[in-house]
Amino acid sequence: MRLPKEQAASFISARGQRNRTQIRFSLLKIFFYFSALIGNLITFFTSGIFGDMLKSRTVYTTVILSVALLYLFFAPILRNPNQIYFAPGGDGLKAYYGALYHLKYDSDAFRMNGMNYPYGENIFFTDNQPMVVNTIKFISNHFFDISGYTVAIINLLMLFSFLLAAVFLCLIFTELGTSWWFATLAAVGITFLSPQIGxxxxxxxxxxxxxxxxxxxxxxxxxxxxxxxxxxxxGFVTFLAAGMHMYFFALFGFLFLFYWGRVLFTRQIPVKDYRWILHVFIQMILPFLVIQLLVNLTDPVTDRTTHPWGFFTYRANPATVLLPLHKPYANFLSSVKAFQNFDWEAYAFIGMVALIGMIWGLFRMYKRIRNKQKWYMITDRPLINALFWASVASLLVSFSFPFNLGLKFLLDYMGPIQQLRVLSRFAWLFYYMLNIVVFYGLFLIFSKSKWMKILTASAFVFLFFDAWLNVKLYNDRMVNRIPELEDRQNLSPENEWIKKIDVSDFQAILPLPYFHIGSENVWLDPKCDVAKQSYIVSLKTGLPSMAVMLSRTSISQTYKSLELVSNPVAPYRILEEFPSQKPLLLLVDNCSELSDNEKRLISLSEKIWEGPKFNLHRLPLKPLRNLALEGQKQFEQEMEFIHAGQLDSVGCIVYESFDKIIYKEPLYGKGAVWSAARFWRSLFDNNLTGVKAGDKCELLFWVHNFEKDLMGRTVFEFTQKNGDQVVNYQLGQFQHFFCSFSGDWMRIRIPFEVRSENEKISLSIRNKELKRYPVVVDELIVRRKSGF
Incomplete structure (x- = not known):
């Protein structure tokens, strides 16, 4: 007997709910059993192979307490790990999308083709956890398919890593001779206070x-x-960690540097005994070479940025590391102006216990200096001292020291180090080492008196209070669901669109408003909810997206993609690199933040589905080619009028050809203006005639060699004056004001409104990062806002 459609859908939904409930409990049991198994394995290996260095109960109690706290803090996630995403958008959701797309649709383990169509991207530049995702891919392809549980596996592994962190912190304290209960409490508390929770x-x-x-x-x-x-x-651990993220490799570098410096300085291995070189090679150099070899062999791109933005922006501050900012017991700090407006990346609070311990340690260090004792011996363990000072060096780098002392030029000689632009993350090593040192010191004084016992107990209470505050700041935000992806049979109204289109008719998705993050030369943030919707449509259809949210994307590929959402004055280069002549699927978010160029693309398309969150359109390639040719024709006609002196015909108020300054490759004429990028160069400084207050105008000029790395970050200063009074001032970068591309030239457009008659405007440009490289400008015009 056939069930009516409504009853059939209800039956399928109920059965799916039962299956999901069974899966949830299965995954939860797997997590707990796996935790117990790991506890047993660590106990076996550390005590059985490496010596009797701890009792089984030390690891067991650490595992039990860690699992209990994980469940206390993250119970909704542990009960339903395959449907929960830790981030509702941004980099977090992008990472889930990249992993899911790579597993489901990519055939090459080292390529992720879900973004940056038609080029795709090397998986090491996608932040998709390649070590985890490719392991899932290998198991699914060769043994049994677990790809349907990718979200759960990623979520549980991330949470499970905190359990493992607690276990190894516990082992460290055991190595230092602490009692089992002390090691357990200190390790678990330090773990849940970790800045990596964020x-x-x-x-x-x-x-x-x-x-x-x-x-x-x-x-x-x-x-x-x-x-x-x-x-x-x-070396194997270094390889795995570096494969997850190169910041871990850099942090390991501080540990290796100070460790081997101590070994050689104390002559544990004589400098002439070259075994130490082999050890260093195996531990650090070989893993780095393997990672670089994997990248170089699988990556054809040669024009990635060498200077990512943010080196002096995403840095830590002594206040964000040492002070309990935004803690309920220190709200008064928020009113201090100097402690406001830090970037969220900067925060890596060490905890109140570690702060008090550090202050006491500094006092003792001062006394040792006065007594001419070895001030650098902060504990009775020389190795711990060396690793602690490694963390201090790492902390200083997180403050951008020594580069913030007028030594920025050193970056030019740092090679790959420049790629690690978020310096604040280097404070993490200091967080761990300082807490290890402080709690080891507490253990040493614990048994000396009743008051020391009270002090230690109070320290543990405050440690766990700080840890609770740290986790509570984030855990509620981490429970995010995406009903559209949970609806795998596409029965919900939000997924109705999938039945209205034939996926095989299209070659890729073009999301509008368009977004492109990754080249470090142009930064177009996602607007509205377009990124999330494009991920959903891409995962449902398997169609790659032309949008980008990646890392160190090819600069030339970036600009070819941007041409589609610019004002065309030449054929779109990217159309010739499409592997297919099929139409594009426009995904248009239902918001009001579309640019004029994006609206024009929509006008060329055919709407095929209209929904509450987004609309879908079919955009054939032929109208795009025709649009580019028409734009090229109109632009050439406009320039003919201008060169003939008929400025009024195109609404032009000012024209500067720069032909008096001879340049071998001008856009038009005989010359162009140029200067070393590090110096301010004035391009225009004069009064406007024939205009009145309220006129909407735009200043346009062309820039040569725009695909040169960092050119898009050239700064301009635009000023409008009425007499001596500044009535408008703009400070911007080329990357936010480009409008057209032609050959090696990019056009910059600065819109403005005339504030008074006979107004004076001035324009200057500068790029300190490009130093002596010439910035070349040609064909500057000021016109009323219209035309090309």
């Missing part, structure tokens, strides 16, 4: 808290027995 809602690959405690413990163990087998283990 990365669970955004930069997912950076949230794996296990790497730093693991490497610290491995170096402690290696220091006992400097075997090449242990070096191989350290």
């Amino acid at each position: 990365r669970l809602g955004g930069h997912l690959a950076l949230s794996y808290a296990v790497w730093l405690p693991l490497m610290i413990w491995l170096l402690i163990r290696f220091d006992r027995n400097k075997s090449f087998l242990f070096s191989a283990l350290i």
Whole structure:
């Protein structure tokens, strides 16, 4: 008997709900069983192979307490890990999308083709956790398919990494001779206060808290027995961590530098005994070379930026590391102007216990200096001292020291280090090492008196209070669901569109408003909810997106993509690189932030579905080619009028050809103006005639070699004056004001409204980052707002 359509849908929905409930409980049981298994394995290996260095209950109690807190804080996630996304948008949701698309649709393990169509991207530049995702892909392709549980696997692994971090912190404290209960409490508290908790809602690959405690413990163990087998283990961990994110490799670098500096300085291995070079090669250099080899062999792109933006922006501050900003017990700090407006990346609070311990340590250090004692011996463990000072060096770098002392030029000699633009993350190593040192010191004084016991107990209470505040700041934000993706049978009204289109009719998705983040030369943020909707449509259809939210994207590929949403004055280059002549699927978000150029693309298309959140349109390639040819024709006609002196015909008020300054490759005529980028160069400074207040005008000029790295970050200063009074001032970058492309030239457009008659306007440009590289400008015009 056939069920009516409504009953059939209800039956399917109920059955699906039962299946999802069973899956949820299965995944939850797997998490708990896996945690117990790991506890047993760690206990076995650390006590059985490396010596009887701890009792089983130390690891067991750490695992039990960590699992209990994970469930307390993240129960909704643990109960339903495959339907919850830690981030509702931004980098976090992009990371989920990239992983899911790569698993489902990509055939190459090292290419992610879900974005940047038609080029795709190397997986190491996608923040998609390649080590995790490709392992899932390998298991699914060769053994049994687990790709349907990708979200759950990623979520549980990220949470599980905090359990492992607690275990290895516990092992570190055990190495230092603390009691089992002390090691457990300190390790778990430090873990849940970690600044990496904050990365669970955004930069997912950076949230794996296990790497730093693991490497610290491995170096402690290696220091006992400097075997090449242990070096191989350290090298393997370095490779895995670097494969997840290169920031971990950089943080390891501080540990290696100070560790091996101590080994050689104390002559544990003589400098002439070249075994130490082999150890360093295995532990650090070889993993780096393997990662670079994998990237170079699988990446054809040669024009990625060498100077990502933010090196002096995303840095830590002593206040964001040492002070309890935004904590309920220190609200008064928020009223201090100097402690306001820090970027969220800057925060890596060490905790009140560590802060008080650090102050006491500084006092003791001062006394040792006065007594001419070894001030740098902060503990009775020389190795811990060396690793602590490694973390201090890392902390200083997080403050952008020494580059913020007028030594920016050093960056030119730092090679790949420049790629690590978010310096604040280097404070994480200091967080772990300072807390290890402080709580080790507490253990040493714990048994000295009743008051010391009270002090230690109070310290643990405050540690867990700070940890609770830290987790509560983020855990509620991490429970995000996407009903459209949960509806795998496409029965909901939001997914009705999938039945209205034939996916095979299209080659790619062009989301509008368009967004492009990754080249570090142009930064177009997603507007409205277009990024999320484009991810959903892409995952449902398998169609790649022309939008970009990646890292270090090819500069030439970037500008070819941007031509489609610019004012065309030449054929679109990217159309010739499409592998198909099929139409594009326009995904138009239902918002009011579309540009005029984007609206024009929509006018060329045919609407095929209209929904509450977005509309879908069919855009054939032929209208795009015709639009570009028409734009080219109109632009050439306009320039003919201007060159003939008929400025009024095109509404032109000012024209400057710069032909008096000879340049070998001008856009038109004989010359163009140019100067070394690091100096301010005035392009125009004169009064406007024939205009009146309220006229809408625009200043346009062309820039040569726009695909040169950093050219898009050239700064301009535009000023309008009425007499000596400044009535309008704009400070902007080329990347936000481009409007057209032709050959090696990019046109910049600065719109403005005339404020008074006989108004004086001035324009200057500068790019300190390009230094002596010439910035070349040609064909400057000021006109009333119209035409090309």
